[in-house]
Amino acid sequence: MKNRAVVALFVALMFALPALAQQQPAASTAPDNSAPAATGSNATGKAPLAAETHEGFWGKINPFARKKYVQRQTQPIRDRVNELDELTSANTKMIKDVDSRAQQGIQLASTKANEADQHAIDAGNKATTAQETATKANTRLTTVEGVVSNIDQYKATNQTEIRFRAGQSVLSQNAKTALDQMAEPLKGQHGYIVEVQGFSSGKGQAAIATSRKMADAVVRYLVENHEIPVYRIYVLGMGNAPMQTASDNGEKPKRMSGGRVEVSLLKNDLEQLASSSNSATPAPAQ
Numbered sequence: 714m715k716n717r718a719v720v721a722l723f724v725a726l727m728f729a730l731p732a733l734a735q736q737q738p739a740a741s742t743a744p745d746n747s748a749p750a751a752t753g754s755n756a757t758g759k760a761p762l763a764a765e766t767h768e769g770f771w772g773k774i775n776p777f778a779r780k781k782y783v784q785r786q787t788q789p790i791r792d793r794v795n796e797l798d799e800l801t802s803a804n805t806k807m808i809k810d811v812d813s814r815a816q817q818g819i820q821l822a823s824t825k826a827n828e829a830d831q832h833a834i835d836a837g838n839k840a841t842t843a844q845e846t847a848t849k850a851n852t853r854l855t856t857v858e859g860v861v862s863n864i865d866q867y868k869a870t871n872q873t874e875i876r877f878r879a880g881q882s883v884l885s886q887n888a889k890t891a892l893d894q895m896a897e898p899l900k901g902q903h904g905y906i907v908e909v910q911g912f913s914s915g916k917g918q919a920a921i922a923t924s925r926k927m928a929d930a931v932v933r934y935l936v937e938n939h940e941i942p943v944y945r946i947y948v949l950g951m952g953n954a955p956m957q958t959a960s961d962n963g964e965k966p967k968r969m970s971g972g973r974v975e976v977s978l979l980k981n982d983l984e985q986l987a988s989s990s991n992s993a994t995p996a997p998a999q
Contacts, residue, residue: 759793867906867979871895875931877972879914882926884934892931895978896939907941908977909948916953923972925950931974 873895875888884892899905911928913920928948935941 759796867981869977870980871978873976875927875974875976877927877974879972880923881972882923882930884930888931889934892934892976893939895976896935896941899939899941899978904982905945905978905980907935907946908975908979909946910975910977911948911950911972912952912954912975913950913972914953918952921950921952923950924952924974927972927974931976 873891875884875891877883909928909931911924911926911931913924913927915923925948928950932943932946932948935946936943
């Protein structure tokens with residue numbers, strides 16, 4: 714009987730010892746006040762977890778540790794791991810936000826740079842156009858100055874001779890054809906004059922009057938049939954004056970026999986200036 718009591722007491726003691734070993738005060742899970750304080754900063758901004766100095770009755774290894782005891786010992790670690798996960802997630806989100814803003818800034822700067830390049834190209838094209846316009850204007854001004862300075866300088870461009878029978882002032886068909894060929898191109902032109910000089914055989918005022926009648930016949934035909942303004946025609950009866958053109962070998966001019974009218978077309982540079990102005994003027998936009 715005594716042996717049974719001893720065995721029962723021993724068994725009860727074996728079951729009681731683990732329970733007594735796990736009965737730890739609440740302050741045992743808290744950091745030890747005697748542990749040295751953290752001297753550096755960490756990710757969470759909290760002090761590092763302090764190692765528990767008292768591990769219970771069984772020392773560092775408790776073969777009879779209960780589930781609640783294990784959970785109580787590991788809960789601070791799980792809390793700290795969760796805090797680190799949240800901090801990592803926040804840092805990742807912040808990095809993504811900063812990267813997104815940086816990409817937007819880079820894209821905006823690239824767009825502005827492209828716009829600035831296009832503006833620079835447009836400005837360069839406009840400057841080139843302005844330079845070309847200035848060059849053309851300068852050339853045009855030089856041309857106009859040359860024309861104005863030589864406005865009264867006329868050059869003979871065409872000359873026609875009309876023959877008359879002695880004592881007559883009526884134009885023949887050949888004379889009309891010659892005048893048509895000379896006057897047709899003058900329609901719409903500027904800067905020209907027509908010089909009409911009549912020559913007649915004979916002497917004195919009679920020759921001058923006859924030469925003037927022949928010259929007037931030519932002028933009348935040009936005005937009526939080709940609408941050449943009268944102010945562009947200069948007419949003169951030369952009578953029996955010698956021919957103005959001398960021979961190349963230095964011979965004196967000879968007096969003519971019969972009647973003739975010399976029609977000369979003289980032009981200055983106004984027509985050339987008008988032609989260059991029309992060609993330089995750009996066509997209007999459709």
